[in-house]
Amino acid sequence: MYTYDYLFNFTQEVFEKMGCPAEDAAKTAKVFLAAELRGLPSHGMIRIKDYYQLWEAQRINTRPNIRIVHETPSTAVVDGDGAVGMIAATRSMEIAMEKAEKCGTGWVSTRGSNHYGIAGYYAMMALEKDMIGMSMTNANPLVAPAGSVSRMMGTNPIAVAVPAGKYPAYVADFATTPIARGKLAVAEKKGEMVAEGYVQDKDGNPSTDPSILKEGGSMLPLGGDMAHGLHKGYCLSTMVDIFSCVFSGANFGPFCPPSVAFLPMPKVQVGSGTGHFFGAMRIDSWQPKEEFKAQMDKWIETYKSAQPAKGVERVMIPGEPEREKEERILRDGIAVIPAIAQDMKEIADKLGIEFTIQ
Amino acid sequence: MYTYDYLFNFTQEVFEKMGCPAEDAAKTAKVFLAAELRGLPSHGMIRIKDYYQLWEAQRINTRPNIRIVHETPSTAVVDGDGAVGMIAATRSMEIAMEKAEKCGTGWVSTRGSNHYGIAGYYAMMALEKDMIGMSMTNANPLVAPAGSVSRMMGTNPIAVAVPAGKYPAYVADFATTPIARGKLAVAEKKGEMVAEGYVQDKDGNPSTDPSILKEGGSMLPLGGDMAHGLHKGYCLSTMVDIFSCVFSGANFGPFCPPSVAFLPMPKVQVGSGTGHFFGAMRIDSWQPKEEFKAQMDKWIETYKSAQPAKGVERVMIPGEPEREKEERILRDGIAVIPAIAQDMKEIADKLGIEFTIQ
Numbered sequence: 001m002y003t004y005d006y007l008f009n010f011t012q013e014v015f016e017k018m019g020c021p022a023e024d025a026a027k028t029a030k031v032f033l034a035a036e037l038r039g040l041p042s043h044g045m046i047r048i049k050d051y052y053q054l055w056e057a058q059r060i061n062t063r064p065n066i067r068i069v070h071e072t073p074s075t076a077v078v079d080g081d082g083a084v085g086m087i088a089a090t091r092s093m094e095i096a097m098e099k100a101e102k103c104g105t106g107w108v109s110t111r112g113s114n115h116y117g118i119a120g121y122y123a124m125m126a127l128e129k130d131m132i133g134m135s136m137t138n139a140n141p142l143v144a145p146a147g148s149v150s151r152m153m154g155t156n157p158i159a160v161a162v163p164a165g166k167y168p169a170y171v172a173d174f175a176t177t178p179i180a181r182g183k184l185a186v187a188e189k190k191g192e193m194v195a196e197g198y199v200q201d202k203d204g205n206p207s208t209d210p211s212i213l214k215e216g217g218s219m220l221p222l223g224g225d226m227a228h229g230l231h232k233g234y235c236l237s238t239m240v241d242i243f244s245c246v247f248s249g250a251n252f253g254p255f256c257p258p259s260v261a262f263l264p265m266p267k268v269q270v271g272s273g274t275g276h277f278f279g280a281m282r283i284d285s286w287q288p289k290e291e292f293k294a295q296m297d298k299w300i301e302t303y304k305s306a307q308p309a310k311g312v313e314r315v316m317i318p319g320e321p322e323r324e325k326e327e328r329i330l331r332d333g334i335a336v337i338p339a340i341a342q343d344m345k346e347i348a349d350k351l352g353i354e355f356t357i358q
Numbered sequence: 359m360y361t362y363d364y365l366f367n368f369t370q371e372v373f374e375k376m377g378c379p380a381e382d383a384a385k386t387a388k389v390f391l392a393a394e395l396r397g398l399p400s401h402g403m404i405r406i407k408d409y410y411q412l413w414e415a416q417r418i419n420t421r422p423n424i425r426i427v428h429e430t431p432s433t434a435v436v437d438g439d440g441a442v443g444m445i446a447a448t449r450s451m452e453i454a455m456e457k458a459e460k461c462g463t464g465w466v467s468t469r470g471s472n473h474y475g476i477a478g479y480y481a482m483m484a485l486e487k488d489m490i491g492m493s494m495t496n497a498n499p500l501v502a503p504a505g506s507v508s509r510m511m512g513t514n515p516i517a518v519a520v521p522a523g524k525y526p527a528y529v530a531d532f533a534t535t536p537i538a539r540g541k542l543a544v545a546e547k548k549g550e551m552v553a554e555g556y557v558q559d560k561d562g563n564p565s566t567d568p569s570i571l572k573e574g575g576s577m578l579p580l581g582g583d584m585a586h587g588l589h590k591g592y593c594l595s596t597m598v599d600i601f602s603c604v605f606s607g608a609n610f611g612p613f614c615p616p617s618v619a620f621l622p623m624p625k626v627q628v629g630s631g632t633g634h635f636f637g638a639m640r641i642d643s644w645q646p647k648e649e650f651k652a653q654m655d656k657w658i659e660t661y662k663s664a665q666p667a668k669g670v671e672r673v674m675i676p677g678e679p680e681r682e683k684e685e686r687i688l689r690d691g692i693a694v695i696p697a698i699a700q701d702m703k704e705i706a707d708k709l710g711i712e713f714t715i716q
Contacts, residue, residue: 072462074432075643103461104430109644148673150664160597162604170600172593178586195585204667224586227553228536232580235530235676236594238661239518242528246520246653247644253660270656285433286467286605295604298628302611303596306508309562315506318593 001333002358007045008033010344010355014048015084017351018055019062024087031086031117036334039325042182043118045336049343050115051084052350053261060084060114066091073103077248078110082273085116089135089276093122096280097129104285109247112273115139115259119159120173120322126161126280127169130289133161134279136240140263141254143177144218146226146234149204151218152253155181156240161319163283165293167300171319176237178224184210197224243277250275359691360716365403366391368702368713372406373442375709376413377420382445389444389475394692397683400540401476403694407701408473409442410708411619418442418472424449431461435606436468440631443474447493447634451480454638455487462643467605470631473497473617477517478531478680484519484638485527488647491519492637494598498621499612501535502576504584504592507562509576510611513539514598519677521641523651525658529677534594536582542568555582601635608633 008029015025035043054060061082070077076095080088092110099106116122119135126133139154155175162170175181179198187194188210201207202216206225213219221233245252250271257265257274283292306315336344341357348355366387373383393401412418419440428435434453438446450468457464474480477493484491497512513533520528533539537556545552546568559565560574564583571577579591603610608629615623615632641650664673694702699715706713 070645072640072643073460075462075639077644102431104433105463105465107463107639107643144667145661145664145673147667147670148664149667150673152661152664160593162600170596172597174587174590174593176590178581178590197586200667204670222581222587222590223536224582228555228582228586229532229580231676232532232534232536235518235532238528238676239530242520242654242657246650246657249645249653252657255660270653270660281433281465282430285430285465286435287428287607292604295607295628296600299600299604299610302613302628303503303510306503306506306510309502309505309507309558312505312562315503315508318589318596 001335003333004033004037004330007036007334007336010348010353011048013353014052014347014351015062017353018052018060020084020087021063024062024084027090028084028086031090031121034121035118037326037329038118038120038322039329040118042180045344046340047115047117048347050260052347054114054259057261059257059261059265064088068095074099074105075107078108080110080113080273082112083114085114085274085276088113089116089122089278090125092276093125093133093135093278093280096278097126097131100131100280100282100285105279105281108278109243110276110278111245111248111250111271113250113276114257114274116274116276118173119157120161120171122278123159123161123173124169124171127163130163130283132163132281132283133159135159135276136244137276138241138244138250138252138256138274140256140258142181142213142219143221143237144200145238146221146231149200149202149218150254153221153237153241154256155219156237158236158240162296163293164296164300165290167297168323169319170296170300170317171322173319173322176222176233176240177219178222181219184213184219197228240277245271245275247277248275359693361691362391362395362688365394365692365694368706368711369406371711372410372705372709373420375711376410376418378442378445379421382420382442385448386442386444389448389479392479393476395684395687396476396478396680397687398476400538403702404698405473405475406705408618410705412472412617415619417615417619417623422446426453432457432463433465436466438468438471438631440470441472443472443632443634446471447474447480447636448483450634451483451491451493451636451638454636455484455489458489458638458640458643463637463639466636467601468634468636469603469606469608469629471608471634472615472632474632474634476531477515478519478529480636481517481519481531482527482529485521487638488521488641490521490637490639490641491517492635493517494602494635496599496602496608496610496614496633498614498616500539500571500577501579501595502558503596504579504589507558507560507576508612511579511595511599512614513577514595516594516598520654521651522654522658523648525655525675526681527677528654528658528675529680531677531680534580534591534598535577536580539577542571542577555586598635602633603629605635606633
């Protein structure tokens with residue numbers, strides 16, 4: 001088990017050694033650690049190696065000139081200049097909040113970025129300013145459109161955070177596929193089959209074999225099959241792609257640059273880097289602050305009073321499971337599996353920093 | 359078969375006779391007919407009787423004072439004053455577009471409204487102004503939160519329309535449940551069973567019986583079961599509820615007023631009427647107009663070039679199936695099933711207007 005501070009300092013040091021200013025490295029570490037705390041290790045320490053290798057391959061700019069390239073009072077297009085995704089995204093969300101301060105809401109579409117970690121982090125940045133936050137991103141193409149076998153879309157997550165009063169905030173953060181890519185990878189490593197509706201083979205036949213992705217198979221959008229509204233998952237995923245990439249001028253759909261160095265850059269580029277979309281809305285754009293929070297509390301109480309199904313302990317509000325994990329993990333420490341700790345040690349040695357496998 | 363004009367004029371006359379100004383009645387008819395053309399008769403002629411009965415029960419205000427009650431440069435809260443939903447919604451979307459004209463984007467949350475027909479209509483209003491349109495609404499509570507058996511949420515649809523250049527616009531319009539309420543009702547009338555993942559019984563056991571809703575059962579959110587991301591559908595549905603009702607001060611979740619007169623008004627109200635949410639973003643908030651449209655065309659070409667699965671003719675862009683239906687229905691005429699035509703005839707007789715069953 002590692003403490004939060006130990007992994008935070010390590011991550012910050014790694015990014016500093018790769019050339020990031022200290023402040024940027026700290027911001028990046030904060031997002032990596034947020035993934036670990038919220039029980040999403042697929043977006044945590046495991047990705048440090050990916051970032052290190054992208055940097056080695058000169059596919060990351062650790063001294064970027066992140067700037068607004070087009071704007072209106074409530075919107076901005078931000079060019080991340082090839083930055084670490086967490087840096088481009090944090091700055092973009094800050095701009096969205098600055099816009100919201102002035103005109104009620106702020107909306108930013110970002111290009112020239114890279115993998116930004118967990119979507120929920122940026123949405124939650126809005127909470128401390130009494131704002132509603134939103135965040136979306138495109139990602140490596142693995143998911144097929146409805147009725148297709150081509151890998152066109154990422155698992156394109158959507159996150160929404162809404163402040164409440166006496167209760168913790170509402171935080172929805174979910175991929176627009178039935179299952180996260182990371183969970184498929186785990187099943188594959190264990191040699192386990194998965195439920196139908198997650199993946200299909202190269203001809204579009206249903207499959208329960210997670211390794212089918214290596215044989216031309218693809219992931220399916222939320223819904224899983226046409227009878228269960230897979231075309232709705234396709235709508236959600238494409239909406240994220242358009243807002244993140246067509247709005248900003250990033251590489252949409254199948255052109256999204258890989259977030260790992262062992263995959264080559266796509267030969268064709270239709271824009272610049274990976275794209276994200278961010279939104280911020282002041283709660284007092286809608287109702288006086290205290291009224292908004294009181295009504296949100298009443299909303300939470302109403303949903304929490306829903307009757308649990310047989311065998312379910314209690315009905316949860318979006319964000320509640322992750323918050324409980326966060327409390328537990330902060331208390332008990334962060335587990336890093338041996339193979340990933342080994343990768344971290346190797347990176348530490350190469351960069352000349354300390355890392356002790358625990 | 360009825361012509362578009364015949365049903366349009368009939369619908370307009372009905373709403374005029376109920377007291378709507380001619381312009382409002384025409385706007386309402388336009389939304390009703392849009393549902394028929396887009397192949398969604400569950401939101402078309404069948405609902406005229408519901409509206410007529412709500413008016414008889416004095417639960418609709420046909421001379422409303424629709425007004426902005428709170429605003430910022432990019433947002434407004436609109437009070438529909440008990441209006442026909444189509445009128446409150448059309449005016450709200452106009453306000454969103456006026457805001458977008460001035461500051462790039464405009465966002466409106468509406469309370470004191472009623473059932474507004476198809477979500478996609480309002481999103482598509484933005485297209486003629488070279489804007490991206492969004493629309494959401496809450497609805498009668500039939501859907502259970504993840505892990506619950508209580509009917510808390512409506513089928514809460516989300517619609518997004520994005521203009522393109524030489525191709526027709528991208529139009530996503532979908533309920534946040536695997537299947538529409540109307541399709542369940544059809545299966546029930548035919549005595550047919552449905553797939554698992556649509557409904558559950560009063561204890562939360564999976565069910566394939568659409569009539570289970572009459573025995574304390576509930577509909578399930580998009581995803582259908584936990585293994586297929588039903589908690590993500592729960593997130594989507596609650597997001598719609600919060601944006602439409604907490605933002606505006608409408609009746610959220612289980613407090614949504616029924617859109618039919620045979621169900622009594624809920625005894626407890628936590629706000630005013632039904633709630634909606636609308637968004638408009640100028641495409642030139644993001645990119646110069648021609649560049650935006652050219653990139654959206656490239657986006658459409660890319661997705662249309664996806665390889666179809668075995669047995670699928672071609673991959674479709676969201677909105678394409680409905681547009682094809684619209685062309686066909688405009689050409690061939692609108693079919694109205696005898697029972698509904700009979701209802702329309704009765705309403706015509708009561709209001710003293712013409713209607714010939716065809």
